[in-house]
Amino acid sequence: MRIGILTGGGDVPGLNSAIKAATIRLLDAGHEMIGIRRGWYGLLHFNMDDETSAQQFTMRLDRNAVRTVDRTGGTFLHTSRTNPANVKAKDVPEFLKHTTVFASGLADRYDFTQHVLSVLRFLGIEALITIGGDDTLSYSLRLHNEGFPIVAIPKTMDNDVRGTDYCIGFSTAVTRALDFIHNMRTCTGSHERIAVIELFGRYSGETALVSSYLGNVDRCLIAEVPFDIEKLCDYLLCDKRTNPSNYAMLVVSEGARPKDGAMIERGEADAYGHRKLGGIGDYISEQIKRLTGEHTMYQNVAYLMRSGAPDALDVMVSSNFGALAADLLLQGRYGRMVALQGGKYTSVPLTEVGGGPRPLDVAELYDAEHYRPRVRNVENKPMFLY
Template sequence: MKSVVMSALENDYRVIGIRRGWAGLLHYNLDEHSTHDYYVKDLSLHDVHRIDRTGGTFLHTSRTNPQRVKPQDVPDFLKNSAYGKAIDDKGTMDYTDYIMKVLSHLGIDILVTIGGDDTLSYSVRLHKEGFPVVAIPKTMDNDVFGTDYCIGFSTAITRSVDFITNMRTSVGSHERIGVVELFGRNAGETSLIAGYLAYVDRVLIPEVPFNMERLAGYIMEDKRNNPSNYAILTISEGAIMEAGSIIESGEEDAYGHRKLGGIGEVVAEEIKRLTGQGIMYQQLGYLMRSGAPDSLDRMVAMSFGHLAIQLIQRNDFGKLTALHGGKYTTVPVEMVLSGKKVVDVKSFYDISTYKPFIKDFLGVPMFLS
């Protein structure tokens, strides 16, 4: 965001920030000026000059999908309006016509959108509606299709490796088995890379269902072979046991996702039951994505931001900034909907031992993705 704003202002563009992303546009009331003050902010150098020193976004974020708004999430002023189009028999509405109206009202000519595949999927919709969009991939899961790298991934891995390394103090002192659950819905790259770099004993990812009995046997062997008599494994929140199912809770959000989490605790209890060993279970969750960005994420974020403004200057819209083979490039924004980015199991994982395994490093991408 900092490089987008700075580069845009240097080139005589006016920059407007929308608070809470798509929610800000959906909840902007054309007849109520107070919503303008709340959701719309002109951005200056003063607003952004220190934001790269911490994580997060001062504009805040949301899980809003304007093309799939549940009845309970429709703003009061839009209920029974002509803007909504019913898309199912449950009252789910598409308010894209209203989003386009708000963009026109605000005099916004171009949108720079930053987020994961869910956020960017609506960027694709606006692009198809003819609105100029430039998209930037940002998700610690690193699973946006069309780019090798997404902003946030390196910081999340760095945090995870640090936590795992520190956790060895307690797990080793008490001679236990440590189970560390990491974010990762459909792609296991966070568990794979964090486990690989932290030298954990076993790594579980969503792409490969695991056998609980075999895992327990392996982890006990790892513990016995460790002079300090302990072992550690990482597990993605989206991992599943053989013949099992993904562990979810709560209602679906605007993008059809229920809350993931808890498989690590289930695995910890099963290991304890099968082996009789003491367990230390840690769900890192949001700690992975909190705090200041590392140097690699600063580099990529700055470069993507400047690239986005260069695309705007060329009137080259409908593009996603991307990294391919270590080089900055762009792809059509529709790419984010054309597939699912997952771990290349054949190249980077041993499905029989549940370990990272790179068969040949020649030509391998930097992030094993």
């Protein structure tokens, strides 16, 4: 078989390890591997009448191509936030504007799934491994429903894909965040201030919650629970006064929102309907100054959480996920997503991702009244509690 592999959505450490493991396993079984560059964007923009498209959007994967890729983070195949089933009129490739799908020119969005399937047939790709989060995997499910052989690998530092206890990138994100939290203590304590550290997390507060739990921060705001800024300020003032070093630490999910407001978004929505987040920590920092008169230190960790090489846990999980995905293809078990459940590697139907991001168990893991982690019981919980 000729098998394709791609990554989509935000990059996380561990993607290259998964690509390498799947590639080596399938090469050893006698199959051919083709890397799709730039995720779904590469398939959408592939022009079958342009001989340069193959070089631009695909690459043959052999042992030398993947030999050293697992030593670094990111994805050497590159990535995008493209959804071929929901393409804005202005983003339609020029060569597709002559197709019947675009002919009317009256719609705001267009579905080019049939073009993607045609490209896969043109390239001779008989099955596809897709690595991504809820959005990327939702389009994988679409192709599966169209009858194309798919096996998926979950990745997101939010760790909120349904059907698995763990997603590639989460451990490294928490490790990075924990380092930043502890490092910020030296500056914050030296100047006797209130630190506001903003972490990624659009709909899921797990990264912020687990980082706060392990870092023993004073308060934590998560995306799932709207906050009262005045009550938060009262808590932080008390935290600062009772700390012998006279400082306080607050961690904020980028998707956190005040009770009387909304998430702070900016820019245009992407193909999955998401606008960029970022700035809620700055807003909270300014409100703390206004309401308390205290000086603050605001740090948006942002992309640094997912930059650089993966930690050992993400190397292990991503490598095993890649090998398991290859095994599923070799067994002809299509339409499945590799997973970790109860500490064991397994797979689940790809339809599991159809329900959207997995919700955080706020009642079990968070004190919504006092804005801080509160893990009530760890017995029988997954390693990362969620």
